[in-house]
Amino acid sequence: MSTMKPSETALTMDLVQSLSTLGWSPFFQTHLENLYDGKLEPARVVGVRKNRFYVSQGKGEWLATTAGRLNHQIDCLYPVAGDWVIMTDDVIYSVLPRKNALSRGAAGRHGKQKAQPTRGQVIAANLDTVFVVCGLDRDFNLRRIERCLTLIYNCGLNPAIILTKADLHIFPEKFISEVETVAFGVPVQLVSANDSLGLAQLEEYLSPGKTVTMIGSSGAGKSTLVNRLYGKSVQSTGSISENVGKGKHTTTSRDLIIMPRGGMVIDNPGIREIAFWDGDGGVELAFPEIERLALECRFSDCSHMHEPGCRVNQALIEGEITSDRMESYQKMKREMMYLSDRQQKTSDRVEKERWKPVALKIKAIKKRRGNG
Ligand SMILES: Nc1nc2c(ncn2[C@@H]2O[C@H](COP(=O)(O)OP(=O)(O)O)[C@@H](O)[C@H]2O)c(=O)[nH]1
Ligand SMILES: [Mg+2]
Ligand SMILES: [Zn+2]
Structure with missing residues (x-):
């Protein structure tokens, strides 16, 4: 040094x-x-x-x-x-x-943090890569992968997607191409607990001094993967915890494990809810193909809902982008807007405003009933 x-x-x-x-x-x-x-x-x-x-x-x-x-x-x-x-x-x-941090419910790329995430929102700090771990069983969900990527980008971090339980399929490779449709340029790796598939590729993220953390549902296979990478059982896995009791998480605390070859892994408990605010380019980075099309919309502030000359809607009609993908894009945009709104106003005021149209409608109905 x-x-x-x-x-x-x-x-x-x-x-x-x-x-x-x-x-x-x-x-x-x-x-x-x-x-x-x-x-x-x-x-x-x-x-x-x-x-x-x-x-x-x-x-x-x-x-x-x-x-x-x-x-x-x-x-x-x-x-x-x-x-x-x-x-x-x-x-x-x-x-x-912190050089950087993975936080739920908060965003801000290092250097230009507008608001610090509050205590309890920060999951892990000083990271080189975040593994989005997703099982090729019922856990597999493209929409959740999109959410994870947006969160990671919002935190200014680098993602890699790890698809576990490849052994459950004869041709698990088909999932890679599926994931690639929602994760442009993000490395995708298949792994399995039963063989060394993909392990060598993951070692690249774990060179000496480098830190990886993992996010993914409970049961996705995170701890199993840590054990495989370590070469022996250092983290307890689902099969053991099932005896511990219902609702108990296997990984009760976040731990940084120093791997035999020098890298470090932080094994996190499953993040059940992924929320974010104040988009720091996360949505844009997670949906680059839509953002690219949006540049061609007639209006620069196009919401891609009803405006004429909307290139995004044209692409949707022509099948260039799927409606699923478009829906999650819109949903995340709305969520970001709501959450950044909440940052400025007090949350109950936002809540009131959110219900204002509903309240007005109810009032109108009541009035009509009263009159009629
Ligand atoms: N078939 C299969 N099962 C796996 C694989 N990886 C993990 N599992 C099982 O999935 C369950 C949850 O694994 P665990 O590592 O505890 O998940 P975590 O909650 O993400 O840490 C356990 O019963 C594992 O045995 C895999 O590659 N193939
Ligand atoms: Mg675990
Ligand atoms: Zn548009």
Whole structure:
């Protein structure tokens, strides 16, 4: 690491070397230099247990708690898996600025974040790739893949789509082309728990210091995949948890697993609800073919609903784009609009406005009944 200047921060060369196996980089080093006071050291959050955190400096891990300030001050960052924190012994004093983060219900590409996602919305931090894990069973759903991609793009992250349970089909390859119709230019990989299909390709995302996180429904096969990549069982999987009890998630906390060859995987519990706001180009990136057509609409603010000269609607009629695809595009656009609206106004006011047309209609009906 020639670009690092450990002497300025009094971190020993040994420590810097050890930290870099966990993805420590000049980005964090620079931020550390602004905060460093001689006693504190950086560590990466590798596990979250309610309000306690497993941290690591590259060799072993230990349990830490947060300093009072972090618990009471709501506007400061609160640690999630993948975060770099500044600490002494077993107390975390602060979270170093994030290179990026996967958050539900929030957006903003690094550098120009308009609003920080609130606590509890951030799933994982400092990521190189997000695997969208989808099982080739009942889990398979193109609309959900679209939603995941929009969320990932909104967070300024790089996706890869992993289709698990390929063993359930004689020709699983046909799913790749299906996914490719909704995921332009996104790598799609088939994997299976029973053989090494696709594993070598996934290793590419897990070179030393790189961090991958996974999103996907519970039961999609995420933990099974981690175990396959690791080479032995490090995460408990569905088949075991079924005995634990109904409604219990196998992965109860997010954990960063250091792979034998140096990459890291954060295994997340299934994200049941994917919501976002304030589109930061996520929809545009997830629906590039529609966005391209929209440039040819007569009106630059065309809603592609009823306007004359709408190129998107023409494409829909001519079968150039499917109605399913168009519907999810419109749905996500509406959702973004609603959510960015909510950001400005108070949510109950938006709610009131949302119901205003309905309320007016009811009023009109009542009036008519009263008169007639
Ligand atoms: N047939 C088949 N079953 C799988 C595969 N991967 C996972 N499973 C099963 O799917 C269930 C859920 O897997 P798990 O890894 O716990 O899913 P997670 O909730 O996403 O972590 C378990 O019963 C696994 O045995 C696969 O490639 N093929
Ligand atoms: Mg799991
Ligand atoms: Zn249009």
